[in-house]
Amino acid sequence: MANFEKLVLALKAAGEHTRLRLLALLSEGELSVKDLTDILGQSQPRVSRHLKLLAEAGLVVRSAEGAWAYYRIADPGEKRDLVGALLVPVEKSGGILTDDKKKLTAIRREHQNQADEYFSKVAKNWDNLRNLHVPEEAVEAAILRVLGKKKVKRLLDLGSGTGRMLELLHQNYEYGTGIDLSREMIGVARAKLSASGINNAQVRLGDILSFDAGGQKEDLIILHQVLHYFDDPGQVLLKTAEILQRDGRILLVDFAPHELEYLRQNDAHRRLGLSKGQMEIWAKAAGMKIDVFERFENQKQQQGLVVCLWMLSLK
Ligand SMILES: C[S@@+](CC[C@H](N)C(=O)[O-])C[C@H]1O[C@@H](n2cnc3c(N)ncnc32)[C@H](O)[C@@H]1O
Structure with a gap:
């Protein structure tokens, strides 16, 4: 990492309960603030605040889309490598992170069901x-x-x-x-x-x-x-x-x-x-x-x- 201060900032940003959960979830793929909020069971302003901190430290990237915002782990480079390294021991820790991933799987299934339901209605037309x-x-x-x-x-x-x-x-x-x-x-x-x-x-x-x-x-x-x-x-x-x-x-x-x-x-x-x-x-x-x-x-x-x-x- 080019700058020691930046590394400290990034580690501080990641070193918090909810923010580490967010990083673990985003390592599964790009997600909307809405879905992250549903999985964490915290208020949307609170989740957004945590995400903003992670973005300021360069660990995640935000893209705005209409009324929604999507977040993903930093693009390939030092910050992405850092997140990867931080998550190696985290992945094995089970507990709340396993629960988060189960909720993510359920949410993805729900999205698929919505698409499936929509296309089953419109297929003929x-x-x-x-x-x-x-x-x-x-x-x-x-x-x-x-x-x-x-x-x-x-x-x-x-x-x-x-x-x-x-x-x-x-x-x-x-x-x-x-x-x-x-x-x-x-x-x-x-x-x-x-x-x-x-x-x-x-x-x-x-x-x-x-x-x-x-x-x-x-x-x-x-x-x-x-x-x-x-x-x-x-x-x-x-x-x-x-x-x-x-x-x-x-x-x-x-x-x-x-x-x-x-x-x-x-x-x-x-x-x-x-x-x-x-x-x-x-x-x-x-x-x-x-x-x-x-x-x-x-x-x-x-x-x-x-x-x-x-x-x-x-x-
Ligand atoms: C907008 S339609 C486009 C269909 C076709 N490519 C066309 O242009 O006419 C999107 C299609 O993607 C399918 N689809 C959505 N999610 C999918 C998934 N996870 N796996 C397979 N098909 C999926 C839907 O069932 C739907 O038939």
């Missing part, structure tokens, strides 16, 4: 709904252009929904797989793929963060309008990078940062869009680089959302 917020034609044309004509052997579509990407790209892969959490979405996708005569793709029920790839590596992985359903999109990218061929590519399409707070309540969104800067940090942490970035304004609606496309590859 999803292809129309998607078009409401998104400049779909321009985005799909860009996806085809960016991927080019060369066929890949294996494509994995994570959060495949009604199978639109497997359908759009059916000439770009030899063998396609879609994974989705929602039984209803899977049902619609199966019917649609079969009606379109696409027989080189299959869809499976599964959770992106825990499905077993069985050692299989993919040439192209797609996450189309999926990352904003996760508190920590960086975790998804880490998982994705692990199952990518050395020369494989990841195509991400998602909203740019926006302020439509109601999408959290009504449509189960966790993140209000993803910024280019955030994506750079997540990609770097997963050992990847961004090769292509494009933005698409929605001309149809005044309050339309901007959609971004990123193409990533391993460094």
Whole structure:
């Protein structure tokens, strides 16, 4: 650590009951103040005060998002290493930290259930709904252009929904797989793929963060309008990078940062869009680089959302 005083400040910040619990929780991934408050069972101003102290000491990073704020452990560097070292003995101490992690698992399950419930309701109408917020034609044309004509052997579509990407790209892969959490979405996708005569793709029920790839590596992985359903999109990218061929590519399409707070309540969104800067940090942490970035304004609606496309590859 370059400066002795800074080290003392960082150790002082971490050396407190609630703040150590916060660091242990954030080591599991990026979390909102709301979820941290629910897990710790303390008032929101109190939790925010502790988080502010940790941020001032450089141990955590805050990103504001509409009415919410998210925190994560410092980006790779000395402060992150320090937190890692501090947490080694802490991880083994059990007790309240084990309880905190159980509560975190329960909260994550609850978020997934909310997404699942939402998609089970909208599955049949999803292809129309998607078009409401998104400049779909321009985005799909860009996806085809960016991927080019060369066929890949294996494509994995994570959060495949009604199978639109497997359908759009059916000439770009030899063998396609879609994974989705929602039984209803899977049902619609199966019917649609079969009606379109696409027989080189299959869809499976599964959770992106825990499905077993069985050692299989993919040439192209797609996450189309999926990352904003996760508190920590960086975790998804880490998982994705692990199952990518050395020369494989990841195509991400998602909203740019926006302020439509109601999408959290009504449509189960966790993140209000993803910024280019955030994506750079997540990609770097997963050992990847961004090769292509494009933005698409929605001309149809005044309050339309901007959609971004990123193409990533391993460094
Ligand atoms: C907005 S839809 C996008 C579907 C499709 N990619 C498209 O663009 O039409 C998001 C999809 O992600 C799925 N999803 C959300 N969380 C998931 C998770 N943890 N694992 C697998 N699928 C998930 C939902 O069930 C839903 O079908």
